[in-house]
Amino acid sequence: xxxxxxxxxxxxxxxxxxxxxxxxxxxxxxxxxxxxxxxxxxxxxxxxxxxxxxxxxxxxxxxxxxxxxxxxxxxxxxxxxxxxxxxxxxxxxxxxxxxxxxxxxxxxxxxxxxxxxxxxxxxxxxxxxxxxxxxxxxxxxxxxxxxxxxxxxxxxxxxxxxxxxxxxxxxxxxxxxxxxxxxxxxxxxxxxxxxxxxxxxxxxxxxxxxxxxxxxxxxxxxxxxxxxxxxxxxxxxxxxxxxxxxxxxxxx
Amino acid sequence: xxxxxxxxxxxxxxxxxxxxxxxxxxxxxxxxxxxxxxxxxxxxxxxxxxxxxxxxxxxxxxxxxxxxxxxxxxxxxxxxxxxxxxxxxxxxxxxxxxxxxxxxxxxxxxxxxxxxxxxxxxxxxxxxxxxxxxxxxxxxxxxxxxxxxxxxxxxxxxxxxxxxxxxxxxxxxxxxxxxxxxxxxxxxxxxxxxxxxxxxxxxxxxxxxxxxxxxxxxxxxxxxxxxxxxxxxxxxxxxxxxxxxxxxxxxxxxxxxxxxxxxxxxxxxxxxxxxxxxxxxxxxxx
Amino acid sequence: xxxxxxxxxxxxxxxxxxxxxxxxxxxxxxxxxxxxxxxxxxxxxxxxxxxxxxxxxxxxxxxxxxxxxxxxxxxxxxxxxxxxxxxxxxxxxxxxxxxxxxxxxxxxxxxxxxxxxxxxxxxxxxxxxxxxxxxxxxxxxxxxxxxxxxxxxxxxxxxxxxxxxxxxxxxxxxxxxxxxxxxxxxxxxxxxxxxxxxxxxxxxxxxxxxxxxxxxxxxxxxxxxxxxxxxxxxxxxxxxxxxxxxxxxxxxxxxxxxxxxxxxxxxxxxxxxxxxxxxxxxxxxxxxxxxxxxxxxxx
Numbered sequence: 001x002x003x004x005x006x007x008x009x010x011x012x013x014x015x016x017x018x019x020x021x022x023x024x025x026x027x028x029x030x031x032x033x034x035x036x037x038x039x040x041x042x043x044x045x046x047x048x049x050x051x052x053x054x055x056x057x058x059x060x061x062x063x064x065x066x067x068x069x070x071x072x073x074x075x076x077x078x079x080x081x082x083x084x085x086x087x088x089x090x091x092x093x094x095x096x097x098x099x100x101x102x103x104x105x106x107x108x109x110x111x112x113x114x115x116x117x118x119x120x121x122x123x124x125x126x127x128x129x130x131x132x133x134x135x136x137x138x139x140x141x142x143x144x145x146x147x148x149x150x151x152x153x154x155x156x157x158x159x160x161x162x163x164x165x166x167x168x169x170x171x172x173x174x175x176x177x178x179x180x181x182x183x184x185x186x187x188x189x190x191x192x193x194x195x196x197x198x199x200x201x202x203x204x205x206x207x208x209x210x211x212x213x214x215x216x217x218x219x220x221x222x223x224x225x226x227x228x229x230x231x232x233x234x235x236x237x238x239x240x241x242x243x244x245x246x247x248x249x250x251x252x
Numbered sequence: 253x254x255x256x257x258x259x260x261x262x263x264x265x266x267x268x269x270x271x272x273x274x275x276x277x278x279x280x281x282x283x284x285x286x287x288x289x290x291x292x293x294x295x296x297x298x299x300x301x302x303x304x305x306x307x308x309x310x311x312x313x314x315x316x317x318x319x320x321x322x323x324x325x326x327x328x329x330x331x332x333x334x335x336x337x338x339x340x341x342x343x344x345x346x347x348x349x350x351x352x353x354x355x356x357x358x359x360x361x362x363x364x365x366x367x368x369x370x371x372x373x374x375x376x377x378x379x380x381x382x383x384x385x386x387x388x389x390x391x392x393x394x395x396x397x398x399x400x401x402x403x404x405x406x407x408x409x410x411x412x413x414x415x416x417x418x419x420x421x422x423x424x425x426x427x428x429x430x431x432x433x434x435x436x437x438x439x440x441x442x443x444x445x446x447x448x449x450x451x452x453x454x455x456x457x458x459x460x461x462x463x464x465x466x467x468x469x470x471x472x473x474x475x476x477x478x479x480x481x482x483x484x485x486x487x488x489x490x491x492x493x494x495x496x497x498x499x500x501x502x503x504x505x506x507x508x509x510x511x512x513x514x515x516x517x518x519x520x521x522x523x524x525x526x527x528x529x530x531x532x533x534x535x536x537x538x
Numbered sequence: 539x540x541x542x543x544x545x546x547x548x549x550x551x552x553x554x555x556x557x558x559x560x561x562x563x564x565x566x567x568x569x570x571x572x573x574x575x576x577x578x579x580x581x582x583x584x585x586x587x588x589x590x591x592x593x594x595x596x597x598x599x600x601x602x603x604x605x606x607x608x609x610x611x612x613x614x615x616x617x618x619x620x621x622x623x624x625x626x627x628x629x630x631x632x633x634x635x636x637x638x639x640x641x642x643x644x645x646x647x648x649x650x651x652x653x654x655x656x657x658x659x660x661x662x663x664x665x666x667x668x669x670x671x672x673x674x675x676x677x678x679x680x681x682x683x684x685x686x687x688x689x690x691x692x693x694x695x696x697x698x699x700x701x702x703x704x705x706x707x708x709x710x711x712x713x714x715x716x717x718x719x720x721x722x723x724x725x726x727x728x729x730x731x732x733x734x735x736x737x738x739x740x741x742x743x744x745x746x747x748x749x750x751x752x753x754x755x756x757x758x759x760x761x762x763x764x765x766x767x768x769x770x771x772x773x774x775x776x777x778x779x780x781x782x783x784x785x786x787x788x789x790x791x792x793x794x795x796x797x798x799x800x801x802x803x804x805x806x807x808x809x810x811x812x813x814x815x816x817x818x819x820x821x822x823x824x825x826x827x828x829x830x831x832x833x834x835x836x837x
Binding site for chain 3: 277281283285330331337340341342344345346348349352353356462466469470473505506508509510512513516517519520523524527
């Protein structure tokens with residue numbers, strides 16, 4: 001089995017609202033899985049459960065066969081679960097480059113002791129991170145924005161930076177929460193290309209999107225969620241063709 | 253001369269206190285009012301060790317800093333378990349409670365305070381010696397904190413303050429980082445306390461009341477939170493102003509509240525009109 | 539064994555003495571619940587309340603009712619001004635917790651310094667004498683002050699409960715306490731709720747300070763200690779649980795009262811802080827007794 005990430009009977013409720021109802025999801029190496037469904041279906045909540053923002057009421061999550069339920073949010077990121085946010089959550093008072101430099105999975109420069117005692121290692125790590133950050137920016141055609149304040153960039157570029165920051169975590173899993181929302185034109189093309197490249201290099205990618213053409217272009221497989229449950233799992237064409245699902249999605 | 257030198261030592265000590273407080277609240281973004289109690293822990297530890305042990309003075313001062321650091325870690329670790337906002341109330345409780353304990357225990361000298369802390373240097377060399385020592389420590393503190401907040405560590409602190417959730421989701425342990433910053437800031441305050449104890453040779457609980465945290469807070473807010481020299485400017489101003497007022501020769505019953513009114517009005521004014529503080533302002537006009 | 543009469547006496551005195559603290563704690567806890575703010579400016583309001591009454595009674599020589607009315611008006615006005623021109627301004631700016639804390643604490647200190655300038659630091663009581671006529675009820679000494687204190691506190695609690703449960707204004711407070719933004723969507727004005735609660739807190743403070751001022755000496759710095767009891771009670775009761783906080787205040791009063799039997803009076807204050815420590819370490823979300831769920835509209 002090449003399932004990099006697997007959830008098993010994941011359940012979560014808030015008071016009377018069930019956001020996850022026995023969710024069983026698998027994401028394979030090199031695949032781009034689409035997660036679609038109406039608002040409030042529990043898609044972002046599922047991302048929150050997988051990345052560790054939320055604790056499930058019951059159920060388990062496995063990364064490369066190992067259960068990661070005990071790991072806290074920051075530890076799951078170090079294990080390699082990288083995600084983007086609907087609100088981007090970019091670091092407002094920092095430049096583009098600085099935003100990216102926060103993101104690699106291990107950073108000796110952030111430990112006081114290591115700064116004090118292994119100065120040269122810290123400097124090397126800084127240099128390597130800087131190179132990787134510039135390379136990532138170049139992939140998106142945004143190297144020239146490196147020293148701009150991230151809040152000064154247009155919306156589409158900010159979204160790309162958000163993606164770039166997440167990519168600095170070179171772990172096996174990539175969760176993208178509505179990366180295309182509000183993005184069009186060149187930024188759209190770039191994002192498509194980058195996501196495809198990531199999958200091709202072996203990452204397991206899962207993305208939540210409302211943009212059906214994006215899903216259709218990129219995803220080989222998709223999962224339809226509503227009311228916290230996975231209703232259908234299949235190819236994008238199958239899902240789109242289903243009348244019942246279309247009604248759920250577009251119906252009142 | 254002696255008088256000016258004492259002011260000099262006080263300014264140095266307050267620069268250390270306000271800079272370290274700024275590290276915790278301005279850079280680290282932690283809400284706490286417990287700074288004076290760590291100053292007190294340092295002072296009492298050093299003072300008690302000076303009286304009851306035969307360890308050399310620098311050792312006692314250092315141990316004062318260590319004691320303050322350990323206490324701060326205990327406080328932060330338990331409070332941050334609940335939430336970041338909880339630290340504010342927990343620190344208030346810790347400040348008041350520990351002070352109350354000090355007032356009631358006999359071996360700390362009770363409400364009367366700890367007297368006759370043995371001197372180190374005596375004679376004419378004493379004042380310049382303490383001036384130099386405290387001055388050097390003040391410079392070291394400012395330079396050290398500046399070094400911490402520039403570079404990758406400072407970047408991480410800023411990111412944590414900007415968007416803690418995203419920061420954590422990028423693999424950073426925000427809680428540990430907060431505890432470390434808190435420990436460093438409070439440890440430095442503890443060392444300042446040790447120096448204070450040795451210079452004045454007398455410490456008492458009312459020197460470390462909650463109103464002290466208001467004074468240090470004033471220095472930081474006035475000078476500019478989250479800037480390197482803001483706390484320095486704040487400390488100098490806040491120690492200079494009362495001196496200027498003494499020249500007015502007001503009766504003591506009027507002087508103390510008048511000073512208090514001037515400080516509180518300044519803080520409120522800055523809080524509403526110039527939240528960036530004096531140094532923050534200067535930056536903008538440059 | 540201990541004389542039951544002594545125990546009864548201590549129990550009664552403990553409850554009566556805790557009455558003003560109950561009022562203060564309720565004002566503080568209610569404010570915390572509805573605004574989400576630890577409002578340390580209430581220490582300043584306490585000072586305003588007491589010294590207004592003191593001034594009216596002793597300098598203007600006017601009757602008690604006038605003093606109470608003046609205090610209610612001034613404290614209520616001050617509270618409202620702080621809410622409208624202080625807290626709301628900071629909210630509009632998106633200020634953080636520390637800024638609110640600095641503002642409320644420093645404002646209280648400012649008020650206290652001004653009052654120190656005007657009234658000096660000698661302890662003052664509202665009336666020349668704090669001795670209150672005592673009746674013996676079943677071998678227990680019950681003073682007029684005790685009775686007044688318990689009546690005012692219970693009355694206040696009952697009125698508040700009724701207000702929160704049965705009036706629309708009160709239910710709005712609960713809605714805003716729950717989720718201010720959601721309440722706005724339903725047409726409930728959060729600003730109005732915050733203003734209403736600021737006035738309610740002021741009234742509770744005036745009542746509390748009257749009781750305290752007729753029972754012992756007050757100095758300008760007293761409110762800073764008094765508000766600490768309110769904080770502890772609020773913490774023990776659990777953030778958002780106003781009536782549990784009231785119960786906690788009574789509990790604290792009783793602990794202090796009964797502890798006289800076993801420990802020296804000089805450790806009284808320390809006991810309070812000990813309780814605070816324990817609360818912070820073990821019950822940061824408040825003490826939850828399983829049966830003790832008072833069901834009022836909200837919490």
